[in-house]
Amino acid sequence: MKQLHRNIKRIALCLCALFLLLAGYGAYNIIVNGNRWFSSSSNTFARTQKKNVIAGDILDRGGVLLATTVEGKREYAADAAVRRAVVHVVGDSQSNVNNGVEAFMAAHLYGFNMGFGERLSYALSGETRKGDTLHLTIDSQLAAYIAGIFPAGRAGAVAVMNYRTGEVLSSQSFPNFDPMRVTAAVKSDPQKPFFNRSVQGLYTPGSTFKIVTAVSALQNMPDVQSRAFQCTGLREIGSRVITDAGTDLEAGKITRHGQLTLLRAFQVSCNNTFAGLALEIGDAALRKTAEGFGFNDNFLFRDLVVENSSYPTENRNEGEIAWTGAGQSALTASPLHMCMIAASVANDGVMMEPQILLSAVSARGETRTEFAPRAYRTVMTEAQAAVLQEYMRAVVTGGTGTAAGISGVRVCGKTGSAEVDTQENTNAWFLGYLDEEDAPYALAIVVEEGGGGGSVAAPMAKKIFQWLLEKE
Amino acid sequence: MSKEKKSRRRKNPALALLGPVMLFYFLAFFLLGLKDANWESFLLSLAVPVMILIGTAGISRLFPADQLLLSLTNFLCALGVLILYRFSPQRGLAQAVNYGVGVGGMILCAYVVRYMPGWKWSTVLMMGGSLLLLLLPLVIGTEKNGAKSWISVGSVSVQPSEIVKLALMLCLAYLLSQRRVLLSIIFAGACLMILMLQKDLGTALLYYGVTMVLLYAAIGSLPLIGVGLAGGCGAAIVGYQMFAHVKRRVAIWLNPWADVRDAGYQIVQGLIAMVNGGVWGVGLGLGNASVIPEYYNDFVFMTILNEFGLIFGLIVLLMFLFIILRGIMIANRSRTVFHALLATACSTLLALQTFVIIGGNIKLIPLTGVTLPFISYGGTSLVSSLCIIGFLQGVASRNEAGVHADRALAERGGEGL
Numbered sequence: 001m002k003q004l005h006r007n008i009k010r011i012a013l014c015l016c017a018l019f020l021l022l023a024g025y026g027a028y029n030i031i032v033n034g035n036r037w038f039s040s041s042s043n044t045f046a047r048t049q050k051k052n053v054i055a056g057d058i059l060d061r062g063g064v065l066l067a068t069t070v071e072g073k074r075e076y077a078a079d080a081a082v083r084r085a086v087v088h089v090v091g092d093s094q095s096n097v098n099n100g101v102e103a104f105m106a107a108h109l110y111g112f113n114m115g116f117g118e119r120l121s122y123a124l125s126g127e128t129r130k131g132d133t134l135h136l137t138i139d140s141q142l143a144a145y146i147a148g149i150f151p152a153g154r155a156g157a158v159a160v161m162n163y164r165t166g167e168v169l170s171s172q173s174f175p176n177f178d179p180m181r182v183t184a185a186v187k188s189d190p191q192k193p194f195f196n197r198s199v200q201g202l203y204t205p206g207s208t209f210k211i212v213t214a215v216s217a218l219q220n221m222p223d224v225q226s227r228a229f230q231c232t233g234l235r236e237i238g239s240r241v242i243t244d245a246g247t248d249l250e251a252g253k254i255t256r257h258g259q260l261t262l263l264r265a266f267q268v269s270c271n272n273t274f275a276g277l278a279l280e281i282g283d284a285a286l287r288k289t290a291e292g293f294g295f296n297d298n299f300l301f302r303d304l305v306v307e308n309s310s311y312p313t314e315n316r317n318e319g320e321i322a323w324t325g326a327g328q329s330a331l332t333a334s335p336l337h338m339c340m341i342a343a344s345v346a347n348d349g350v351m352m353e354p355q356i357l358l359s360a361v362s363a364r365g366e367t368r369t370e371f372a373p374r375a376y377r378t379v380m381t382e383a384q385a386a387v388l389q390e391y392m393r394a395v396v397t398g399g400t401g402t403a404a405g406i407s408g409v410r411v412c413g414k415t416g417s418a419e420v421d422t423q424e425n426t427n428a429w430f431l432g433y434l435d436e437e438d439a440p441y442a443l444a445i446v447v448e449e450g451g452g453g454g455s456v457a458a459p460m461a462k463k464i465f466q467w468l469l470e471k472e
Numbered sequence: 473m474s475k476e477k478k479s480r481r482r483k484n485p486a487l488a489l490l491g492p493v494m495l496f497y498f499l500a501f502f503l504l505g506l507k508d509a510n511w512e513s514f515l516l517s518l519a520v521p522v523m524i525l526i527g528t529a530g531i532s533r534l535f536p537a538d539q540l541l542l543s544l545t546n547f548l549c550a551l552g553v554l555i556l557y558r559f560s561p562q563r564g565l566a567q568a569v570n571y572g573v574g575v576g577g578m579i580l581c582a583y584v585v586r587y588m589p590g591w592k593w594s595t596v597l598m599m600g601g602s603l604l605l606l607l608l609p610l611v612i613g614t615e616k617n618g619a620k621s622w623i624s625v626g627s628v629s630v631q632p633s634e635i636v637k638l639a640l641m642l643c644l645a646y647l648l649s650q651r652r653v654l655l656s657i658i659f660a661g662a663c664l665m666i667l668m669l670q671k672d673l674g675t676a677l678l679y680y681g682v683t684m685v686l687l688y689a690a691i692g693s694l695p696l697i698g699v700g701l702a703g704g705c706g707a708a709i710v711g712y713q714m715f716a717h718v719k720r721r722v723a724i725w726l727n728p729w730a731d732v733r734d735a736g737y738q739i740v741q742g743l744i745a746m747v748n749g750g751v752w753g754v755g756l757g758l759g760n761a762s763v764i765p766e767y768y769n770d771f772v773f774m775t776i777l778n779e780f781g782l783i784f785g786l787i788v789l790l791m792f793l794f795i796i797l798r799g800i801m802i803a804n805r806s807r808t809v810f811h812a813l814l815a816t817a818c819s820t821l822l823a824l825q826t827f828v829i830i831g832g833n834i835k836l837i838p839l840t841g842v843t844l845p846f847i848s849y850g851g852t853s854l855v856s857s858l859c860i861i862g863f864l865q866g867v868a869s870r871n872e873a874g875v876h877a878d879r880a881l882a883e884r885g886g887e888g889l
Binding site: 113 | 685688689690692732733740741743744745746747748750752754759760763782786789792793796797800803804809812813816819820823824826827830831834835836
């Protein structure tokens, strides 16, 4: 009987644990996924409720009105250039853009986060409920400026963030559109203006991925900085041939870098060296580093939705592994994620979580939500970050990215010219940052079929950096 | 004497709970009446509190009932009636009738446990009857949601496994109290096999869980439990390989968002209803949880979360936990192994059933179609849940009788000195 009682007590403990599990998992889900589920397009309830609430305003970091409700109708920024430049971040009332602030923060905008007392007072006073005002981290003037310098008619994306805090200053996709004039031509445009390339576009990162390969080399090959590498211009690995930019086999032109150090290889973006590094590091170790940087992770950021980046796990033969080291193969990443990678180098190895909401303020002036900066991960040691900072500086002072250089300012960066099988021309990439204490900004630029990163994207980066420095 | 007073005072908290509970249901039905301008709701706003009063304070006059247990179950049953009535008055009233029948069943079960002189022959009878009853749906049954576990008698459809559940607990408790381990395993195994044939996997999971827990309680042999767990895992793997609908369920569980319009629709809408409710709920009568298929049955907890919110949902969960822990207390106070095992079985079954369905709702485990005790719509389920409470009441009253007998003996002993 005594043993029976003891056993029954143990059973009771297990049953209690089951209930704790239910409550715990439920709470976890609501905290992590609550807003994603709420703003899902399957939520018919939220849609019907919108009729009973006046949606809140959306402001940029300088207080510029980006969206407001006038007599029950949603209106966007007064300046058409600003309106177009921020449309992918803000979203639109027809939900043409996926996961814009209008959709993803519907809970705030439509007052679903109200407390019990607030609801009651609205109900008693008979006033129509008013949603929260959202202050975003976006700088709408910067956005308009970037839209002005982005090559006309091209598709692509630009992301700018503060690498110390993770605040996103701009996240833009091209072509954009005017949310107040959505014409049939916009809807049928083959370049898909509604598509938010900055966070949804999964691009081959090309040579910009060499930042990750270099970090992996530092992690896995202790002597790599003192080694000498040999670039012969052509290297056959399995069924694939590794070539460098400028090589044209039909014309008999082959780019050769000869003997070089890791620094020099990074500076001139030598595919051969980085392919060799990938083989030497090995697929598993390189993948581990890439996953440390957020590849293959399920991004669950607090206030914005970023498509997951992927490091390939299938069809891994030697040729594919080698090309992965140079950022090709089946690697994909969004421009905002690549911006975070540049930012992590600048921020001494700590990758900050991107943030788009400064604060949400209720119609009665109370701050409902305010986010403090949050680190996503520490992706490398400070010492490794220092090496990469030196390398990225060298790219701008005497490598492929000289076009981004500004005299008297420490601009750092990495170019990329990513090959895509279905395209004639390469995608032009530039990742970079300002190594300046009072202008801690990182950016990522991609111009689809733009050509060389150094010649197309780097000059744009220079202009954006100059704009940011003037503003400070 | 003073002891008796004390014990009566100790029971009072359960009665003190009655006031707020009655007020809650008065207001709830009153508000529903105001909203829909419906005289029936106003009537119910008086009738339901009175029913709760009778159900809690009245029944305890019939035998020394455990009032805490009574008031908690009454609250949950009334919550079921309320939430069902709010969407469909017809269903709500039907559930109220079910509840009345269930209370009858509860009293009957309490009396049976209290006064049954011996269990030997009735156990033999129940074992045979159980197997026959379980086999019945396979012969004349109708299929619902992929499981062939229902039989129709006239216009009423009954799920035999809900009735056999009660017999299983009695039989296992008796057999194990007599140390007839092998026979109990064979009997439970046979029931499980038939349930697998019916493809009623949720119920099979409950039977299996209760059997394992009782084996552990009675024997405490970890190797035996290990073998049982291994067997359960093996059966799960075989089930996964054999049944297409099990594979489908697991796939939906892993990612219901892959197909939000069809396969994952139910779970996704349930989750959305939960987050729509938020902390305070959207308010009684204001939600749209009826978009969830089976919102009144398997997904009734999500409906409650939608309208009443998270805090209320946690309170409901706590009430279930209190019922279960009360059952465990009753088990540990009982004087015979049979009664201890029976009360343990009751608590375990209620706990597992609550866990399996709510866990399925919130995507913690794959969804299997079992009902939420006391709240889900359905006569058989509600009656059998109340019968389980009846068993607990019966054991509790035996404990109480034992305490009285001891005291009488002690007093007589005192006189003798």
